[in-house]
Amino acid sequence: MVFYTDKILEHARRPRKFGRVVDPDVRFEELSPLCGDRIRVELRLANGGQILEARFSGEMCAIAKGSASILFESLEGRTVAAAIAISDGEVLESLAGTIPKNRIQCALLPISALRGAVRVEVNGRR
Amino acid sequence: MKQFWDEILAANETSDACLATVVATEGTAPRKDGSKMLIIGGESLKGSVTIGGCVDAQVIQAAEEVMRTGEPRLLRAELGEDDAFEIGLTCAGALRVLAEPVKLDSDISLQLGRALSAGTPFSFLTVTRSLLPSIKPVSKMMVSSSGKVCGSLGDDRLDSVAADMAVDLFSKGFSRTVALDGNFQLQGDVQQAEVELFVEVVGNHPDLFIFGATQVAVPVAALASQAGFRVHVVDTRPRFANRERFPTAGEILVGFPGEIAREHVFNQLSFALLLGHAAKHDLPVLDALLRTDIRYIGVLGGTRRAAALAKRLGEMGHSDQEIARVKIPVGLDIGAETPDQIAIAIVAELLMVRMGKTTKVVGSALPPA
Numbered sequence: 001m002v003f004y005t006d007k008i009l010e011h012a013r014r015p016r017k018f019g020r021v022v023d024p025d026v027r028f029e030e031l032s033p034l035c036g037d038r039i040r041v042e043l044r045l046a047n048g049g050q051i052l053e054a055r056f057s058g059e060m061c062a063i064a065k066g067s068a069s070i071l072f073e074s075l076e077g078r079t080v081a082a083a084i085a086i087s088d089g090e091v092l093e094s095l096a097g098t099i100p101k102n103r104i105q106c107a108l109l110p111i112s113a114l115r116g117a118v119r120v121e122v123n124g125r126r
Numbered sequence: 127m128k129q130f131w132d133e134i135l136a137a138n139e140t141s142d143a144c145l146a147t148v149v150a151t152e153g154t155a156p157r158k159d160g161s162k163m164l165i166i167g168g169e170s171l172k173g174s175v176t177i178g179g180c181v182d183a184q185v186i187q188a189a190e191e192v193m194r195t196g197e198p199r200l201l202r203a204e205l206g207e208d209d210a211f212e213i214g215l216t217c218a219g220a221l222r223v224l225a226e227p228v229k230l231d232s233d234i235s236l237q238l239g240r241a242l243s244a245g246t247p248f249s250f251l252t253v254t255r256s257l258l259p260s261i262k263p264v265s266k267m268m269v270s271s272s273g274k275v276c277g278s279l280g281d282d283r284l285d286s287v288a289a290d291m292a293v294d295l296f297s298k299g300f301s302r303t304v305a306l307d308g309n310f311q312l313q314g315d316v317q318q319a320e321v322e323l324f325v326e327v328v329g330n331h332p333d334l335f336i337f338g339a340t341q342v343a344v345p346v347a348a349l350a351s352q353a354g355f356r357v358h359v360v361d362t363r364p365r366f367a368n369r370e371r372f373p374t375a376g377e378i379l380v381g382f383p384g385e386i387a388r389e390h391v392f393n394q395l396s397f398a399l400l401l402g403h404a405a406k407h408d409l410p411v412l413d414a415l416l417r418t419d420i421r422y423i424g425v426l427g428g429t430r431r432a433a434a435l436a437k438r439l440g441e442m443g444h445s446d447q448e449i450a451r452v453k454i455p456v457g458l459d460i461g462a463e464t465p466d467q468i469a470i471a472i473v474a475e476l477l478m479v480r481m482g483k484t485t486k487v488v489g490s491a492l493p494p495a
């Protein structure tokens with residue numbers, strides 16, 4: 001149980017930015033195919049690519065939900081380019097504790113879904 | 127059942143077909159109301175009204191007369207304890223069987239074909255006995271779940287009363303014969319009835335939603351389908367929730383289980399099982415189900431899991447009374463250990479609840495010789 005850091009637990013119990021965006025510019029879902037964690041990312045964007053509103057929803061474990069809450073709390077105001085520049089290492093570091101190898105995929109599911117959402121946005125503009 | 131009704135529709139095109147339907151049972155007759163046998167000419171035979179034996183043979187004999195004369199017959203077969211044993215049946219009781227020529231009018235035939243093609247459940251009403259000249263035996267009417275009527279039993283007032291009864295029985299999922307007096311009010315004493323109707327509910331199978339496409343869910347879905355449930359399998363993972371693993375499921379839903387539970391309509395004919403062992407899905411699903419009128423909610427798990435779920439549901443605002451609607455662990459206590467055995471225990475409990483029964487071993491030791 002040591003990997004449920006206080007920070008993860010606090011965010012998992014009271015997730016920030018958990019909910020839906022009304023009429024989003026981008027919507028993307030990502031699934032962890034074996035454990036069944038499933039996250040939905042929704043973004044509302046300004047013309048310049050700035051993230052005006054970012055929300056996540058879905059059904060996921062405490063690590064994934066805590067990680068998503070911490071990540072999404074930091075997104076609004078950034079550009080999509082800056083958002084996807086957030087590395088896996090930065091995400092893991094933000095959790096304030098060591099995540100065991102077999103749960104790292106849970107912690108990285110939200111950033112992976114965010115990158116997927118941005119890919120959808122970029123491909124849509126082409 | 128759908129297949130049999132398709133056969134009836136096909137037989138409607140032929141001139142020498144007889145349909146025998148069990149319209150009432152008493153005691154422990156071996157099959158239930160609505161059981162059917164279709165006899166076409168002297169050769170083709172489909173279905174049965176009992177589990178076989180002398181009674182079916184008597185019905186076939188009567189069917190030959192029905193086909194020859196074109197007149198329906200209401201048969202009564204008594205199955206006393208000794209008689210039943212002598213003719214090879216293990217059950218005692220009585221059956222009433224309506225044997226009638228297969229002769230559907232074009233409106234009903236058309237509507238029946240549409241309902242069967244679309245898989246829409248409906249009620250099918252047949253006059254089995256009438257002392258009133260205006261109400262002819264074997265007059266028919268079809269009624270949709272919302273009460274929309276096709277056909278007529280021969281009297282507008284009777285049609286209206288019968289449609290209301292059909293909607294009521296449809297909502298309960300029961301087929302039964304209803305006895306009416308001359309004013310078309312329910313008549314408790316069948317002997318005094320002037321009109322009897324058989325109201326058959328067709329295709330309104332109870333829905334079973336299985337949340338969690340797990341190894342136990344696979345045999346549960348198969349057994350429940352065979353037991354007459356319309357099975358819906360829900361999971362986030364297409365690798366688990368797919369047609370290959372659940373060939374008999376009526377529907378496979380991949381997405382967010384909590385959202386799926388919130389979007390569906392559950393009623394007193396709906397059952398739900400949570401077989402996934404994952405709080406991340408179970409809590410949103412239970413939260414949604416407890417806000418509905420669903421008949422039964424069962425969860426796989428033990429006492430620790432029960433305590434944890436109860437605590438979290440309480441934190442979500444559900445009262446103790448609401449939380450008590452969740453049954454955990456699901457399944458009858460028959461010593462099941464493997465997934466297949468656990469599935470038997472679970473589906474047995476579902477059937478018990480559906481039929482309004484309680485657990486008991488039916489058999490007893492044979493008496494001394």
